[in-house]
Amino acid sequence: MFWIVVTGSFTISEWGYMDSFKDALVYELLFLPSRLIVVYINWFVLIPRFLYKNKLLQYFLILVLILLIVAIGHRYFMLYWGYPNFFPQWMQGQKIEPLRFAKLIQAVLIIVSPVAFTTGFKLFMDWYRQRRETEVLIQEKTSAELKFLRSQTNPHFLFNTLNSIYGLALEKSEKTPSLILKLSDILSYTLYESNTNEVPLTKELKLIENIIALEKERYEKRVEIEYVVKGDIESVKIPPLILVPFIENAFKHGLKNEVKKGWIKVTINVSKEELFFTTQNSISKKEDENSNGGLGLQNICRRLDLLYGKRKNLEINKTEDAFIVNLTIKLLQDEA
Numbered sequence: 001m002f003w004i005v006v007t008g009s010f011t012i013s014e015w016g017y018m019d020s021f022k023d024a025l026v027y028e029l030l031f032l033p034s035r036l037i038v039v040y041i042n043w044f045v046l047i048p049r050f051l052y053k054n055k056l057l058q059y060f061l062i063l064v065l066i067l068l069i070v071a072i073g074h075r076y077f078m079l080y081w082g083y084p085n086f087f088p089q090w091m092q093g094q095k096i097e098p099l100r101f102a103k104l105i106q107a108v109l110i111i112v113s114p115v116a117f118t119t120g121f122k123l124f125m126d127w128y129r130q131r132r133e134t135e136v137l138i139q140e141k142t143s144a145e146l147k148f149l150r151s152q153t154n155p156h157f158l159f160n161t162l163n164s165i166y167g168l169a170l171e172k173s174e175k176t177p178s179l180i181l182k183l184s185d186i187l188s189y190t191l192y193e194s195n196t197n198e199v200p201l202t203k204e205l206k207l208i209e210n211i212i213a214l215e216k217e218r219y220e221k222r223v224e225i226e227y228v229v230k231g232d233i234e235s236v237k238i239p240p241l242i243l244v245p246f247i248e249n250a251f252k253h254g255l256k257n258e259v260k261k262g263w264i265k266v267t268i269n270v271s272k273e274e275l276f277f278t279t280q281n282s283i284s285k286k287e288d289e290n291s292n293g294g295l296g297l298q299n300i301c302r303r304l305d306l307l308y309g310k311r312k313n314l315e316i317n318k319t320e321d322a323f324i325v326n327l328t329i330k331l332l333q334d335e336a
Helices: 002-015 021-049 056-086 101-170 176-193 201-222 244-255 294-311
Strands: 223-231 262-270 274-282 312-318 322-330
Touching (some): 002 021, 002 101, 021 056, 056 101, 101 176, 101 201, 176 201, 201 223, 201 244, 201 262, 244 274, 244 294, 294 312, 294 322
Antiparallel strands (some): 262 274, 312 322
């Protein structure tokens, strides 16, 4: 199809200088073998072996040399076979000069036209293919990293939860069986529900409520918890276990060294365009000043970057007596 279009276009152009469309077509067909030779040598040999390896000087020198050789061959072909058989009138009174400079340059320019076009076309096609392959590789890398980070979240979460129940088991508390049941519900979610890309926000909040209930049983009167949910949570989906690490962090670092009564505030507010989530927790006087939330918080920060990019705003602040996390996620239209 390409060569039909090229030959047809040049034929129409040549027709303007000839009285006969047939003569213009024959003339262009006689040039076709020379064009084919240079185009395919350039496409399959010169571009991959020289141009794509940044050997620009060699590429241009070899291309020019091939063009000259093919142009000389074409001149001999036309003078000794093409013109005598198809355009004998053009040979009357003409001296045969295959190496006449002006005619050679004319032949080179006629041959090089499709070479220039096909070179640009190949560069564009290969660039586009490389871009698509790069996008696929980036997506695969991102997907693999997200799976790895999520696989870290589950054991980390389980470790923290088991520690909570372990403390009560040592005290032989009667609450231990009910807390194990809650843990069973939590594990069911993390094992079976969290393997999808998105879950309804209501399921994530149910998990958070179970965690808060479990921790409240453990700490009893040592903690005051305020948990507030506002807005239309039914229509929103989020990646699984995206909020849980902030809740874990609030309990782990807000109460583990606290000898007095601590406090934790959790707020989820959903509007048509945004999901706003915040946790605030008291800081024990014994809390390490360099503590930044550990592996869980670092993990979730990376996940948020990969999942939402500029669609999220995460602010983590530490004051003298509180640790504050503010997360805002811009919802897509199909989430709202």
